Amino acid sequence: MRISVIGxxxxxxxxxxxxxxxxxxxxxxxxxxxxxxxxxxxxxxxYEPGLEDLVERNTRExxxxxxxxxxxxxxxGAILFIAxxxxxxxxxxxxxxxxxxxxxTISATATSPKIIVTKSTVPIGTGEKIREILDTNxxxxxxxxxxxxLKEGAAISDFTNPDRIVIGTNSAQAMKTMKRLYQxxxxxxxxxxxxxxxxDIASAEMTKYxxxxxxxxxxxxxxELARLCGKVGADVKLVQNGxxxxxxxxxxxxxxxxGYGGSCFPKDVQAMIATxxxxxxxxxxxxxxxxxxxxxxxxxxxxxxxxxxxDLSNHTFAVWGLAFKPNxxxxxxxxxxxxxxxxxxxxxxxxxxxPVAQANAESIWGDRISYTNLNxxxxxxxxxxxxxxxxxxxxxxxxxxxxxxLGAAVVFDGRNIYDPDVMRKAGFTYFSIGRPxxxxxxxx
Amino acid sequence: MQIAVIGxxxxxxxxxxxxxxxxxxxxxxDVDESKIQxxxxxxxxxYEPGLSELVLRxxxAGRLRFSTDMAESVxxAEIVFIAxxxxxxxxxxxxxxxxxxxxxxxxxHLTEDAIVVTKSTVPVGTNAKIFAKxxxxxxxxxxxxxxxxxLKEGAAINDFMFPxxxxxxxxxSEVGDVLRRLYSTFLRTDKPFxxxSPESAEMTKYxxxxxxxxxxxxxxxxxxxxxxxxxxxxxxxxxxxxxxxxxFAxxxxxxGYGGSCFPKDVRAMMRMxxxxxxDPQILRAVDEVNLRQKTILLSSIEKHxxxxxxGKRVAIWGLAFKPRxxxxxEAPSLNLIDxxxxxxVHISVHDPVAMENVQQLYGDDLEYALSPQDALDHADxxxxxxxxxxxxxxxxxxxxxxMASPVVFDGRNLYEAAQMKKAGFVxxxxxxxxxxxx
Numbered sequence: 001m002r003i004s005v006i007g008x009x010x011x012x013x014x015x016x017x018x019x020x021x022x023x024x025x026x027x028x029x030x031x032x033x034x035x036x037x038x039x040x041x042x043x044x045x046x047y048e049p050g051l052e053d054l055v056e057r058n059t060r061e062x063x064x065x066x067x068x069x070x071x072x073x074x075x076x077g078a079i080l081f082i083a084x085x086x087x088x089x090x091x092x093x094x095x096x097x098x099x100x101x102x103x104x105t106i107s108a109t110a111t112s113p114k115i116i117v118t119k120s121t122v123p124i125g126t127g128e129k130i131r132e133i134l135d136t137n138x139x140x141x142x143x144x145x146x147x148x149x150l151k152e153g154a155a156i157s158d159f160t161n162p163d164r165i166v167i168g169t170n171s172a173q174a175m176k177t178m179k180r181l182y183q184x185x186x187x188x189x190x191x192x193x194x195x196x197x198x199x200d201i202a203s204a205e206m207t208k209y210x211x212x213x214x215x216x217x218x219x220x221x222x223x224e225l226a227r228l229c230g231k232v233g234a235d236v237k238l239v240q241n242g243x244x245x246x247x248x249x250x251x252x253x254x255x256x257x258x259g260y261g262g263s264c265f266p267k268d269v270q271a272m273i274a275t276x277x278x279x280x281x282x283x284x285x286x287x288x289x290x291x292x293x294x295x296x297x298x299x300x301x302x303x304x305x306x307x308x309x310x311d312l313s314n315h316t317f318a319v320w321g322l323a324f325k326p327n328x329x330x331x332x333x334x335x336x337x338x339x340x341x342x343x344x345x346x347x348x349x350x351x352x353x354x355p356v357a358q359a360n361a362e363s364i365w366g367d368r369i370s371y372t373n374l375n376x377x378x379x380x381x382x383x384x385x386x387x388x389x390x391x392x393x394x395x396x397x398x399x400x401x402x403x404x405x406l407g408a409a410v411v412f413d414g415r416n417i418y419d420p421d422v423m424r425k426a427g428f429t430y431f432s433i434g435r436p437x438x439x440x441x442x443x444x
Numbered sequence: 445m446q447i448a449v450i451g452x453x454x455x456x457x458x459x460x461x462x463x464x465x466x467x468x469x470x471x472x473x474d475v476d477e478s479k480i481q482x483x484x485x486x487x488x489x490x491y492e493p494g495l496s497e498l499v500l501r502x503x504x505a506g507r508l509r510f511s512t513d514m515a516e517s518v519x520x521a522e523i524v525f526i527a528x529x530x531x532x533x534x535x536x537x538x539x540x541x542x543x544x545x546x547x548x549x550x551x552x553h554l555t556e557d558a559i560v561v562t563k564s565t566v567p568v569g570t571n572a573k574i575f576a577k578x579x580x581x582x583x584x585x586x587x588x589x590x591x592x593x594x595l596k597e598g599a600a601i602n603d604f605m606f607p608x609x610x611x612x613x614x615x616x617s618e619v620g621d622v623l624r625r626l627y628s629t630f631l632r633t634d635k636p637f638x639x640x641s642p643e644s645a646e647m648t649k650y651x652x653x654x655x656x657x658x659x660x661x662x663x664x665x666x667x668x669x670x671x672x673x674x675x676x677x678x679x680x681x682x683x684x685x686x687x688x689x690x691x692f693a694x695x696x697x698x699x700g701y702g703g704s705c706f707p708k709d710v711r712a713m714m715r716m717x718x719x720x721x722x723d724p725q726i727l728r729a730v731d732e733v734n735l736r737q738k739t740i741l742l743s744s745i746e747k748h749x750x751x752x753x754x755g756k757r758v759a760i761w762g763l764a765f766k767p768r769x770x771x772x773x774e775a776p777s778l779n780l781i782d783x784x785x786x787x788x789v790h791i792s793v794h795d796p797v798a799m800e801n802v803q804q805l806y807g808d809d810l811e812y813a814l815s816p817q818d819a820l821d822h823a824d825x826x827x828x829x830x831x832x833x834x835x836x837x838x839x840x841x842x843x844x845x846x847m848a849s850p851v852v853f854d855g856r857n858l859y860e861a862a863q864m865k866k867a868g869f870v871x872x873x874x875x876x877x878x879x880x881x882x
Contacts (some may be wrong), residue, residue, distance in 0.1 A: 124673040149687065164686035197686065199679035206675040207683030210666050214659075214690050217726075221658055224726050225651055228713075231720035232568040234647040238640040242648035245609040245636060246594065248693035249655050276665075279672035284733050285662050288725040 001181055004029055004077030006070065006102050008039065010046055010155070010263070011119050011148045012083030017054045018159040020064035022184035027065050029073035039066040047329040047356050050156040070102075071109045079181060080106060081146075083119040092270035093278075094123050103133045110139060115174050117144040121208050121268060123275055127168070127201035142174035145201045147208030152262065153327025161189045165196045168204025209275075212268040213286055218253040219260050220292040226256035226434025227299070236434030237416060256433045258388065258414035259296035261324030261333040266293070297338040300386065300414050303431045305346065307410075308383075313347030318372075318382035318406070321389025321415075322354035322361045329356040331364060335414070336388045344368060353378055355391055377405055384410035390417050399426040409440060445469070445626060448521035450546045452479055452510070454490055454600070454704075455563050455593045456527030461495065462604040464502035466629040471509045473517040483510045491770035491797050494601045518553040523626065525591075527563040536711035538567050547574055551581035559587040559619055561612075565649050565709060566590075567716050571613060571642035589614045589623060590642040592649030597703065598768030605630055611638045613645025650716075653709040654727060659694040660701045661733040667697035667875025668740070677875030678857060697874040699829060699855035700737035702765030702774040707734070738776040741827060741853045742783050744872045748825070748851065753787040757848065759823040761816055762830025762856075763795035763802045770797040776855070777829040778805070785809060794819040796832055820846040831856035840867035850881070 001024050005016040008030040016028040030036050035045060042059070044052045058064035067073055074080060084098040099120060106116060116134070118126065122145075131143050145168035150158040165186070167178045179196050186194045199207070222240065229236040236256050244251035260266065269290050276283035308315060324334035331337065334357075340350055350369035354361060358371050372378045374393070379385060379402060387394055395417050403409045403426060411423065413432040420438045423430035430438035445468045449460035452474040460472040474480050479489060486503070488496045502508035511517045518524055528546050533539040543564060554560070560578065562571060571590045578586040590613035595603035610627045614620040620639040631637055640648075667677040677697050685692035701707065710731050717724040749756060765775035772778060777793075781802075784791055792811035793802065799812050813819035816835060820826060820843055828835060836858050844850040844867060852864065854873040861879045864871035871879035 124669075124675060163688050164683065166683045193686075195686070197679070197682055199683065200676065202673055202675040203670070203679035204683070206666075206670060206673065206680045210680050211684040211687050211690065213666070214662060214684055214695075217658065217662055218655075221655060221726050224717075224722070224724065225647075225654075227722045228717050228720060228724075229644075229647060231722060232643055232647065232716070233641070234568055234643040235640065238638070238644040239648045239651050242609065242611050242638055242640070242644070243652040243655055245638075246652055246656075247608060247691075248659075249652065250689075250691050250693075252689040272669075275673070276669050279669060281665075281668045281672050283665055283669065284729040285658070285665055285726065288729040292725050 001025070001079060001177075002077050003027070003079045003081065003181075004073040005081040005083055005119075006030075006073065007082065007084035007098075007120070008032075008035060008066070009083065009085055010048070010152065011150070012081070013044070013046065013055070014048065014051065014150055014155045014159055015081055015083055015119055015148065017051060017058060017064060018156065018185070019181070020058040021054055021160075022188070023063070024181065025063055026058075027067055027073045027076060029067045029070055031068060031070060033068045036066045036068040048152065048155050049327065054156060070105055074106050074110050074114070077114070079115045079117060079177065081117045081119050086120050086122055088267045088270055091274060093274040094121070094267070094271045096122060096126060099126065100129070100133065103130050106141070107134050107136060110141070113139050114141045115144055115177055116141055117146045117178070119146060119148050121147060121264070121271075122205060123271055124202050124205045124209070127205060142169065142171040143201065144169040144171075144174050144178055145204035146178065147204060149208070149211060152330055153325065160185060161191050162194045165194060166199065166204050166207050167196055168199045168201040168207075170200060209268050209272045212265055213272050213289070215253050216260055216265045216269050216293070217285060217289050219255075219257070220289040220296070222254050222256040223259065223296045223433075224292050229434040230436070233436055235436065256416065257296075258300055258335040258339065258433070259293045261335050262330055263332045266290075266333045297335045298342065299433065300339055300412055301342040303412055304343070304384075307431070310346060312343060315383045316349040316351060316381060316407075317343060318379045318385045319350055319352040320354075320385060320387050320394050321391055322352055323357040323389050326389055326391045329360050331357055331360040337364065339386070339388060339414075340365070340369060351378070351382060354389065355393065379405035381407050383407050384412060387411070387413045387415055387417060390415040399423075399428070403427060445522050446520050447471070448473060448517045448524045450517070450524065450526050450550065451528035451542075451564070452476075452483060453527065453529055454492070454597065455595070456525070457488070457490065457499070458492065458495065458595060458600045458604055459525055459527055459563055459593065461498050461502060461508060462601065462630075463626070464508035465498055465605075467507070468626070469507055470502075471511050471517040471521070473511050473514060475512065477512050480510045480512045492600050493598065493768060498601065514549045515553045518550045518558070519555070521555070521558055523559045523561060523622070524550060524554065525561050525563050527593075530564045530566055532708045532711060535715060537715035538565070538708070538712045540566065540570060543570070544577065547577055548581060551578055554578075554582065554586060556584070557587070559589055559622060561589045561591045561623070563591055563593050565592060565705070565712075566646060567712060568643050568646045568650075571646060587616070587619050588642070589619050590645040591623065592645060594649070594652065597771055598766065607631070607635060609636050609638055611640065611645050611648050613640050613642035615642065650709050650713045653706055654713055654730070656694050657701055657706045657710050657734070658726065658730050660698070660706075661730040661737070663695045663697045664700065664737045664874075665733055670875040674877060676877065697857065698737075698831075699741060699776040699780075699874070700734045702776055703771055704773045707731070707774045738779040739783065740874070741855050741872075742780060744853055745825065745827070748870070748872070753784070753789050755788060755790070756824045757790045757792070757822055758784055759813075759819040759826045759847075760791060760793045761795075761819065761826065761828045761835050762832055763793055764798035764830050767830055767832045770801055772798050772801045772805070775829075777802075780827065780829065781806065781810065792819045792821075792823065795830065796834065817842060817846060823847045824849050825851040825853060827853045827855065828858060829855050831858060840864075840869070844868055
């Protein structure tokens with residue numbers, strides 16, 4: 001099938017590359033000419049394991065091409081994926097101007113019937129609005145909602161080995177075509193569990209928000225609970241295991257931490273809250289989920305200032321991890337931003353390390369903080385280490401060397417990646433989330 | 445082992461019976477003489493599939509006895525389980541007066557090595573208090589443990605014998621070892637026995653229930669928004685349930701959770717948090733959403749009848765807070781009955797096992813039908829409040845015939861839209877578009 005993907009951000013690139021890899025002929029189009037030029041040179045603007053290889057191979061084998069000519073891409077594709085950004089507007093609702101601009105262009109320029117698929121996360125009712133815009137034109141296009149559930153850092157495997165493929169449309173013909181489009185992926189999915197779930201457009205749009213909202217709810221629930229555990233002397237990690245073994249609950253997405261970030265959860269939760277308000281059906285739980293998350297970002301700072309006092313001007317903190325989660329360079333809404341800004345405002349010096357997000361971090365802080373790597377005395381002279389992202393390489397450090405390099409053996413762990421007993425034995429003062437603090441014997 | 449179980453409510457009776465079934469000698473104690481008398485006569489005061497048979501078998505084998513004598517119950521016991529009620533106090537916190545009374549009564553009869561295990565759901569810190577009180581009353585350090593119970597009413601025996609996990613909170617590992625031996629019969633597969641501090645164990649019980657309640661209120665709010673935007677919660681539910689990080693369990697929208705655990709435990713946890721200066725934002729939202737959800741059908745009913753409810757006849761299917769139990773504590777059906785009575789509606793009800801409990805509350809104010817279909821005669825509407833299996837495939841044409849007008853308010857999403865449309869019903873459900881007959 002001939003497919004055009006409009007928008008070469010995260011979702012667009014992964015969708016295009018993976019559909020090309022399952023044998024379809026795909027053109028990825030973006031109005032940003034510089035971006036397209038880079039892509040044509042094989043330079044991928046985002047960090048995603050496996051994506052570069054996939055793009056390279058499918059470009060070489062002529063199934064994948066890049067273009068900045070939108071009208072041409074619209075004309076050549078039978079299925080048009082819209083994967084442009086939907087950033088939150090000032091009131092938290094998703095800004096759909098990019099989506100509607102694309103639809104207007106399609107309406108104005110397409111000379112044959114298209115299947116128009118929204119991959120971008122769009123508020124419920126957007127499919128209906130798209131149809132209204134299209135209906136001003138004489139050609140009968142079909143509208144489909146096909147939300148994307150990929151996780152940054154595991155995007156390729158999520159796309160090619162999905163838990164489910166959600167397709168919402170009111171057109172039987174479009175449903176048939178979409179199922180044919182995804183058949184190679186369903187057939188080849190290693191899990192053998194991939195299935196297409198058919199529904200109407202509004203339900204498909206809702207499904208995307210509901211999934212992210214549920215995951216965000218699990219995180220904020222555990223974060224709220226972790227605060228209580230810390231106060232009553234319970235250990236949230238044991239509690240987490242105790243409830244996760246209940247199959248009605250499950251172990252996934254129960255890690256307490258310093259709050260969720262990234263380009264999806266915060267935005268989608270806020271958009272859902274806005275949708276609820278708009279329909280006079282306020283989303284009380286999600287409002288609480290959002291409030292708890294905002295608060296959670298300052299938990300580590302509270303621990304730090306109650307340990308050292310408010311004046312941190314004589315303190316240097318080594319920070320491990322800046323990205324909002326491991327295996328990505330994405331810094332959008334990362335808790336590290338809130339935490340580092342707060343520490344800077346208290347006068348602290350920051351020496352930061354992240355395996356891949358440093359370039360993005362530099363564009364945020366420039367030389368207001370310094371950067372290092374794990375091989376160079378990353379901890380030398382720091383008063384404490386802060387763990388903000390649970391990259392695997394942080395999980396089993398050489399504690400003796402760590403203690404040696406640090407000016408004081410103090411660790412603030414925002415991701416609960418170390419065992420308090422191990423830290424105690426190694427002579428550390430160790431703070432984590434929702435677990436009793438380990439206070440090193442100062443005479444030792 | 446020789447075991448005493450203090451309190452013969454749901455948890456106590458199931459705990460005692462299951463431990464007797466695995467070969468221990470068990471005495472179940474209760475202060476309520478009539479209850480003990482009834483149990484000795486083989487009358488089980490609660491409805492729980494399989495329990496009655498198990499009680500009789502173990503009683504006649506001499507492994508299970510009932511007593512109102514604390515000294516006799518406790519004096520030879522190696523392990524004493526406390527399973528008394530911890531009802532909700534006026535401020536929402538857990539009322540521990542029964543629990544501490546039981547501890548005080550048993551104190552002088554305990555052997556030196558006895559382990560006092562709390563099965564009741566108690567706030568974090570209770571175990572430490574029991575330890576301190578026992579020291580006051582016995583003059584020695586007694587062995588105490590926390591061992592929260594996760595059984596579900598309606599599946600209690602199976603849950604107890606095949607647990608997903610057993611959680612114990614202890615301060616000495618030897619105490620944990622004794623309990624591990626006791627539970628080993630139920631953990632022959634790879635299910636874990638988790639040993640932690642009493643504080644973490646106490647917390648685990650609340651958190652598990654709070655998370656389940658959160659999932660229910662979450663999907664209920666989602667359903668309400670679906671209703672507003674024309675989406676179908678059933679499709680959405682499938683769409684997110686396939687996500688392995690989410691799963692399908694406990695994501696069924698309905699008329700709110702009830703029963704003796706979720707509402708009470710969520711509120712007790714809120715009070716616990718407030719005492720620690722932690723603002724329980726999510727829990728409060730969960731509780732409030734649930735209260736609102738219990739009246740969600742009432743608003744549809746009022747709207748449908750343009751507020752003219754006086755003199756109408758409404759049939760209600762399902763009274764228990766969930767299927768396979770006769771428990772109506774905090775059941776959403778009660779909220780609905782109260783509201784309809786206030787509006788002078790004639791109410792006929794049917795529930796396979798919970799009618800007696802409801803009759804105790806409402807007496808002759810309601811009509812009690814012996815079968816689901818009998819409840820429908822001349823009804824202006826049917827409301828479904830509990831998803832009993834027998835309501836799932838009714839004879840729709842008989843239903844329509846018996847009712848004065850074929851209108852169904854389905855609080856449990858039991859039926860398909862197309863099926864109801866074809867059968868000529870006006871059909872309202874939760875988070876799905878309203879259906880009008882062909």
